[in-house]
Amino acid sequence: MNKTKPRHERHRLINTATAQLLIGEKTLSEIEQLLDGTPFYAYDRKLIEQRVTQLTQTLPQGISLHYAIKANPYPPVVSLLANLVNGFDVASRKEMLLAMQTGMPAANISFAGPGKSKKDLAAAIIAGITLHVESINELNRAIVIGKKLAMLPNIAIRVNPAFELKASGMKMAGGAKQFGIDEEELPAILSSLDPKSVNLRGFHIFTGSQNLNEQAIIDAHQQTFELALKLMAVSPQPVDYINIGGGLGIPYFPGDKSLSLTAIADNLQDQLQHLQKSATGVEVIMELGRYLVGEAGVYVSKIVDKKTSRNTTYLICDGGLHHHLANSGNFGQVLRKNFPVLIGNKLTSTQAEEVDIVGPLCTPLDVLGSKIELPKAEVGDYVVILQSGAYGATASPQAFLSQPGLAEILL
Secondary structure (H helix, E strand, C coil): CCCCCCCCHHHCCEECCCCEEEECCEEHHHHHHHHCCCCEEEECHHHHHHHHHHHHHHCCCCEEEEEEHHHCCCHHHHHHHHCCCCEEEECCHHHHHHHHCCCCCHHHEEECCCCCCHHHHHHHHHHCCEEEECCHHHHHHHHHHHHHHCCCCEEEEEEECCCCCCCEEEECCCCCCCCCEEHHHHHHHHHCCCCCCCEEEEEECCCEEEECCHHHHHHHHHHHHHHHHHHHHCCCCCCCEEECCCCECCCCCCCCCCCCCHHHHHHHHHHHHHHHHHCCCCEEEEEECHHHHHHHEEEEEEEEEEEEECCEEEEEECCCCCCCHHHHCCCCCCCCCCCCEEECCCCCCCCEEEEEEECCCCCCCCEEEEEEEEECCCCCCEEEECCCCCCCHHHCCCCHHHCCCCEEEEC
16 A cells, blocks of 8 residues: 655644644635635745745855746746745746746846747847857857847856766756757857857756755766866856756655755855855856745645545546646656645544545546545545645646636735
């Protein structure tokens, strides 16, 4: 039996009168009434604030914290983080406009991602944000567009290093990748770069995401700083920053342990001291998405039916993979594993049963939980998926099978 028990103590606030989970001091039934129904995502403002505070207190001075909006572009979440972090990374023009409207200075916004259109490039140049260019063709297009606009494009070069972030959920570097320019090509590119055509602000070296291996992150950071120093040595002009990416993971599955930042922070301190000896004043940016918001969100649906089929008990909910693709196992998992699940209004129950939790879609892929031991649930109870603050609503096929939509709220 795969027993999934509540393990993520950041969500252990309970309304003792109703035995319900609390999000932002509101019970699930109160949130349902606020939003006029389920399913919904709810994000806890205090948990996001606590995570940023923890990071800024642990990481060495000299590290600037940027939020990768793609993790959760819900406008109230982005607006909250605008007052907590030093900058934003965006992956589309829509995200760029969202970032700009928070009041974040253009100099603190970067635009990454392969396949930017000419309109994307022009918009970024007009806005004055920094383009993280991903190919020599994109670099040349930015130069041509800048000349037409009579504006100097701000760029940083996204580098595809020869090394990778080992034990990473998604590897973004090493080998052949659609991301960035291979590091071995950069000396020739940099030597031919005309400072009158572009303002080279820095280098973006992002190797992977969702990593819970401290030593792997430390090794990648050491190689990242070493590569950055080599690139700065052949740069045609001094650079403002190096963006070392993120990669810090959160625990999702049984056996996962929360990442300890102490050794990572100590190593970053050593790397910063070494960097400042030869490149005084260069800003070091850590760009995080999931790590800032992932544990602060829950996805809540309601049980609409309960049935038994050949000794398997099914809880059938009004929400499913069309709202939470990652939890269904169809967002990069090779073998599906359960996110942490609660019956959100029976947190103190002692009666338990093994169940499969499914959604309303007419496909066997619509799974919220498989063979989980949970408090005995009935129609009308709340199924809560924890660790749902990142890559949730906007990373899911909400139009699939034309089911009703969902709501979001920051509390």
